[in-house]
Amino acid sequence: MSDFSELEDQLRKLRPLQPSGDLVTRIGRSLAEKEPVPIAGVLSPQRRFHFNWLSLGLGLAATAALVIFAFVRIEQPGKQTPAIASTVGVPAVSSNPNGQLVPAGLTQVVYHTRDEGLHFPTNSEQPMRRVRSQSQQTLRWRNPKTGATLRISYPTEEVSLLPVTGQ
Amino acid sequence: MENAATDENWKTCFCQLAPGLVLFARQWTRSAADAEDIVQEAFVKFWRRHHNIANRGLLYATVRSIALDFIRRDSRRARREASALSDADQSVQPEFDIEDDSQRALVAALDLLPSEQREVLVMKIWNELTFAEISSALEISQNTAASRYRYALAALKKNLTANV
Numbered sequence: 001m002s003d004f005s006e007l008e009d010q011l012r013k014l015r016p017l018q019p020s021g022d023l024v025t026r027i028g029r030s031l032a033e034k035e036p037v038p039i040a041g042v043l044s045p046q047r048r049f050h051f052n053w054l055s056l057g058l059g060l061a062a063t064a065a066l067v068i069f070a071f072v073r074i075e076q077p078g079k080q081t082p083a084i085a086s087t088v089g090v091p092a093v094s095s096n097p098n099g100q101l102v103p104a105g106l107t108q109v110v111y112h113t114r115d116e117g118l119h120f121p122t123n124s125e126q127p128m129r130r131v132r133s134q135s136q137q138t139l140r141w142r143n144p145k146t147g148a149t150l151r152i153s154y155p156t157e158e159v160s161l162l163p164v165t166g167q
Numbered sequence: 168m169e170n171a172a173t174d175e176n177w178k179t180c181f182c183q184l185a186p187g188l189v190l191f192a193r194q195w196t197r198s199a200a201d202a203e204d205i206v207q208e209a210f211v212k213f214w215r216r217h218h219n220i221a222n223r224g225l226l227y228a229t230v231r232s233i234a235l236d237f238i239r240r241d242s243r244r245a246r247r248e249a250s251a252l253s254d255a256d257q258s259v260q261p262e263f264d265i266e267d268d269s270q271r272a273l274v275a276a277l278d279l280l281p282s283e284q285r286e287v288l289v290m291k292i293w294n295e296l297t298f299a300e301i302s303s304a305l306e307i308s309q310n311t312a313a314s315r316y317r318y319a320l321a322a323l324k325k326n327l328t329a330n331v
Contacts, residue, residue, distance in 0.1 A: 003324075016189065017262040019189045
C-alpha cells in the first residue's frame with residue numbers, strides 16, 4: 001500500500017463540491033414532518049407486532065361457549081338431531097344466589113345435511129352410512145335477577161355414522 | 168468524523184458527511200440535483216431510525232439502495248445511466264473543486280475506473296470509511312473491498328503514468 005501513498009495524498013487534496021445550501025433546509029423540513037405510513041414492504045418496527053385485545057376477548061368467549069356446549073353434549077350423549085331445528089329448554093329458575101347468568105337454552109338449526117354414502121369403519125363389520133350435517137347453534141344465558149340475557153351463536157359441523165339396515 | 172459518529176445533532180453529522188455522501192450518490196446520477204435528492208431521502212430515512220451515525224456502513228448502504236431504486240424508477244433514466252456506467256467515455260463526472268491541470272488529469276483518470284472500484288475509492292478517500300464499513304455497505308468481504316481499492320489505485324497510477 002505504501003506504493004500508493006503519494007497518489008492517495010493527491011486524491012485527498014481533491015475536494016468534492018459542497019452540496020447546495022438548501023439541502024440542509026430540505027432535510028430539516030423532512031425530519032420535522034411526521035413519518036409517512038409505509039405503503040408496502042417492511043413495516044416499521046413499532047407496528048410489526050400489535051396485540052389485539054378484541055380478538056383475544058372474542059377467542060376466549062368462543063372457547064367458553066364451546067366448553068359449555070361440550071358439557072351440554074356430554075350430559076345428553078344419545079341425543080340425535082333429526083329435526084331441522086330443535087330447542088332445548090333449561091329451567092330459568094336461578095339457583096345462583098349471586099344473581100349471575102345461568103344457562104337458559106340451546107337452539108340448534110340444521111341447515112344442511114349431506115349423505116356421504118357407505119363406509120366401512122375399521123372397528124365395525126357392517127357398513128355404515130356417513131351423514132354430514134351443518135348447523136347453527138345458539139346458547140343463551142339469562143340473569144334471573146335483572147332479566148339480562150347473553151346469546152352466543154356459532155356454526156357447527158357433525159358427522160354421524162348410521163348403521164345400515166338390511167332390506 | 169469521530170464527532171459526527173456520536174453527535175446527536177443531525178446538522179453537525181450531516182454537514183461533515185454531506186460532500187462525501189453527495190459525491191458517493193453522484194456515481195449513479197447525471198446531475199448533482201438528483202444526487203442531493205437521493206442523499207436527502209437516505210439521510211432522513213436513516214436518521215429517523217437510528218438518530219446517530221454510529222453505523223456509517225449502513226448509511227452508505229441506504230444511499231446506495233435508494234440510488235439504485237432511483238435509477239429503476241425511471242426506465243428512460245435507467246437506460247441512460249446503464250449506458251453511462253458501461254461506457255467509459257461517457258462515465259459520470261465526479262464533482263470536485265479542480266485547482267490545476269494535475270487535478271484535472273486525476274479526475275479524468277478517476278472517470279476511467281470501473282464502477283465497482285470507483286465506489287470503493289470514493290468511500291475510502293472522500294468518506295474515510297474503513298474497509299469493514301465498506302464491506303458492510305457493499306455486502307462484500309473486507310478482502311474484496313481492499314482488493315478493489317488496491318486495483319483502483321493501481322489503475323489510476325497506470326493511467327496517470329501513461330498520460331504523462
